[in-house]
Amino acid sequence: MPCAILTMIEKYGGEIMYIKKVNPYNIEKQHDRDKLHIVERIKYLFDEGSFTESYPEDYQGYDGVITGYGEIFGRRVYFYGQDFTCMGGTFGYHHCQQIIAIINEAIDNRRPIIGIYDGGGARIQEGAASVVGCAEMFKANVKASGYIPQIAIIAGTCAGGAVYSPGLTDFIFTIDKISNMFVTGAKVINKVQGTDYLIEELGGASIHSTISGVAHFCMKDERTCYKKVREFVDILPPCYSESRAYRISRYYEKDLSDIVNLVPKDNQEPYDVVPVIEEILDDFTFIEVHKDFAKNIVVGFGLLGGITVGVVASQTLYKNGSIDMDAADKAARFVQYCDCYNIPIITLADSTGFVMEAEQEHKGLIRHGAKMIHAYANATTIRLVVILRKAYGGPYILNGCRQLGADRHYVWPDAEVAVMKAEGAVAVLSHSQLAGLEGVEKEEFLKEQLESYKEKYMNSNMVLNRGFVDGQIKPQQTREVLYQELIRLIGKPQEEMPQKKHGNMPV
CATH class of the missing domain: 3.90.226.10 (2-enoyl-CoA Hydratase; Chain A, domain 1)
Known part of the structure; x- marks a missing residue:
C-alpha cells in the first residue's frame, strides 16, 4: 500500500x-x-x-x-x-x-x-x-x-x-x-x-x-x-455460478420443541417471526437485510446445515404481516437477488392480505405486488414455502406458492388457507339473508354462519386434499424437512421457459 x-x-x-x-x-x-x-x-x-x-x-x-x-x-x-x-x-x-x-x-x-x-x-x-x-x-x-x-x-x-x-x-x-x-x-x-x-x-x-x-x-x-x-x-457466494449450496453441508440436529411457543395459537395475535427464523436456521447465522424498512416483511440470509439460504417471512408485529407497496418491493428485490446467485429461498407465510388503504391503491399497489409475483414466478433457484398460520387471498400467491413454481410447499397443522377472513366472506356470501334480519336474530345467524365458514373453509384441508400443497409438517420438523428438501433439490433441472431475451418486470 x-x-x-x-x-x-x-x-x-x-x-x-x-x-x-x-x-x-x-x-x-x-x-x-x-x-x-x-x-x-x-x-x-x-x-x-x-x-x-x-x-x-x-x-x-x-x-x-x-x-x-x-x-x-x-x-x-x-x-x-x-x-x-x-x-x-x-x-x-x-x-x-x-x-x-x-x-x-x-x-x-x-x-x-x-x-x-x-x-x-x-x-x-x-x-x-x-x-x-x-x-x-x-x-x-x-x-x-x-x-x-x-x-x-x-x-x-x-x-x-x-x-x-x-x-x-x-x-x-x-x-x-x-x-x-x-x-x-x-x-x-x-x-x-x-x-x-x-x-x-x-x-x-x-x-x-x-x-x-x-x-x-x-x-x-x-x-x-x-x-x-x-x-x-x-x-454470500462469490459469483452467480458458485453457490455455497453446492459446496458445503454441515447439518446438525436442533431441539425445536420451543418453536410452538414462539407462534401463538390465535392466528390474529402478532408475534416476532425473527426468533422463528433463527430456530430453523443454524445458530447465530441469520443476517437480516432491510431490517428497518417495510417491517411487515422480513428478508435476510442465513445457513441451514451450512448451506446459504435466503429467507422471506411475514412479520405480524407490523400491519399484521399484510403486504403493502414497500413490502412487495423489498421481497421482490430480495427474491430476484437470491435467484441471480442460485441461493435457495425459504418463505415463511403468515398473512391476512394486503394493506387496505386508498393511498396504497393510488400509488400503484397492483404494480408493486406484481413485482413480487414476477420475482417468484421467474426464479429458477430452489424455492421452499411453509405456511405457519394463515395465507388468505393474494398473499397465498405472492408468498411464492407451488403454483408460481415453488419446489415444495408445506403447511403447519393449524394453518388456514382461504380467500379471505371469515367475517368478510360471510358478509358477502350471506348478504341477502343478513339484510332481512335484525337484533338478536341477526347476531345468532351471523355467529352460525361464521362458525360454518370457519369449519368448512378456514383450514388447510382443501389444499391438502386436492394436492395444491405437498403436505403437512409439524413445527418441530420444519428445520429437518427443509434441509432434506434442499439436499434433494440441489442440482435440480432448470424449468423450461419460452426462449426470450428477458421478462419485463413491472417496475
Missing part, C-alpha cells in the same frame, strides 16, 4: 486533471471529521496483511481512489475506496477509470467487489469529462450486476448523479451520523422549495434505511460496519 497522498497540480491535459505525489496521507484531516481514513478502512475490512493495491507506490496518476484486492476470511474480494482528503473524493474521469478497471478485474476473476464511497460527486473542474467517467462507471456496475456480488459502503457523502453507482450495487451499508446520499443537496432543495431541511433529514443514514429503502443496513459506527460487511460477504 502506498504511504503518500497525491494532490492536484494546477495543470490540465486536455479535459483530464493530472496530479502527483507530494505529501503523506492526511489522516488527521479525516479524523477531524470523526471518520476513518481510507487506509484505515482497508485495514479493518480485510484480513491482516492481505491487501494488494492495483497501482505501485510511486504511481503518478493517483486520483483520490485506492483499488485492489484482499482476503476476507481467506476468500479473495476486490475493492475500491474513495479518499476524501484528495480533492474531496470527487469522481474525475481517471478516478472513474480506475474503479471501472477493478470492477472488470473482479468480473474476470468471478469474485465479489466492495466499494467505499466518500466524496462530493462529479468533479466540477473537469467539466463533461467527469460526467462521461461516471456514465462509464455505471455501465461497469450494470455489467457486474447478477454476475458478482457488489457491496457499497457509504462512509461519508455520496452526492449528485454519482450516487447512482452505489444505487446500482446489490447491498448498501450506511453509518449513522456519517453517511449521506442525495441527488440534489439540501441547500438547493431548500432554496427551490422554501424548506429548511438539514442534510441528515434529506439523505442521512436513518432516512435511507427506514423511509426510502435505498440502504439495506444502518450501522452505529465505522468499525461495526466493516465487521458486519466481513460477515455478510462471507455468507
Whole structure:
C-alpha cells in the first residue's frame, strides 16, 4: 500500500486533471471529521496483511481512489475506496477509470467487489469529462450486476448523479451520523422549495434505511460496519455460478420443541417471526437485510446445515404481516437477488392480505405486488414455502406458492388457507339473508354462519386434499424437512421457459 497522498497540480491535459505525489496521507484531516481514513478502512475490512493495491507506490496518476484486492476470511474480494482528503473524493474521469478497471478485474476473476464511497460527486473542474467517467462507471456496475456480488459502503457523502453507482450495487451499508446520499443537496432543495431541511433529514443514514429503502443496513459506527460487511460477504457466494449450496453441508440436529411457543395459537395475535427464523436456521447465522424498512416483511440470509439460504417471512408485529407497496418491493428485490446467485429461498407465510388503504391503491399497489409475483414466478433457484398460520387471498400467491413454481410447499397443522377472513366472506356470501334480519336474530345467524365458514373453509384441508400443497409438517420438523428438501433439490433441472431475451418486470 502506498504511504503518500497525491494532490492536484494546477495543470490540465486536455479535459483530464493530472496530479502527483507530494505529501503523506492526511489522516488527521479525516479524523477531524470523526471518520476513518481510507487506509484505515482497508485495514479493518480485510484480513491482516492481505491487501494488494492495483497501482505501485510511486504511481503518478493517483486520483483520490485506492483499488485492489484482499482476503476476507481467506476468500479473495476486490475493492475500491474513495479518499476524501484528495480533492474531496470527487469522481474525475481517471478516478472513474480506475474503479471501472477493478470492477472488470473482479468480473474476470468471478469474485465479489466492495466499494467505499466518500466524496462530493462529479468533479466540477473537469467539466463533461467527469460526467462521461461516471456514465462509464455505471455501465461497469450494470455489467457486474447478477454476475458478482457488489457491496457499497457509504462512509461519508455520496452526492449528485454519482450516487447512482452505489444505487446500482446489490447491498448498501450506511453509518449513522456519517453517511449521506442525495441527488440534489439540501441547500438547493431548500432554496427551490422554501424548506429548511438539514442534510441528515434529506439523505442521512436513518432516512435511507427506514423511509426510502435505498440502504439495506444502518450501522452505529465505522468499525461495526466493516465487521458486519466481513460477515455478510462471507455468507454470500462469490459469483452467480458458485453457490455455497453446492459446496458445503454441515447439518446438525436442533431441539425445536420451543418453536410452538414462539407462534401463538390465535392466528390474529402478532408475534416476532425473527426468533422463528433463527430456530430453523443454524445458530447465530441469520443476517437480516432491510431490517428497518417495510417491517411487515422480513428478508435476510442465513445457513441451514451450512448451506446459504435466503429467507422471506411475514412479520405480524407490523400491519399484521399484510403486504403493502414497500413490502412487495423489498421481497421482490430480495427474491430476484437470491435467484441471480442460485441461493435457495425459504418463505415463511403468515398473512391476512394486503394493506387496505386508498393511498396504497393510488400509488400503484397492483404494480408493486406484481413485482413480487414476477420475482417468484421467474426464479429458477430452489424455492421452499411453509405456511405457519394463515395465507388468505393474494398473499397465498405472492408468498411464492407451488403454483408460481415453488419446489415444495408445506403447511403447519393449524394453518388456514382461504380467500379471505371469515367475517368478510360471510358478509358477502350471506348478504341477502343478513339484510332481512335484525337484533338478536341477526347476531345468532351471523355467529352460525361464521362458525360454518370457519369449519368448512378456514383450514388447510382443501389444499391438502386436492394436492395444491405437498403436505403437512409439524413445527418441530420444519428445520429437518427443509434441509432434506434442499439436499434433494440441489442440482435440480432448470424449468423450461419460452426462449426470450428477458421478462419485463413491472417496475
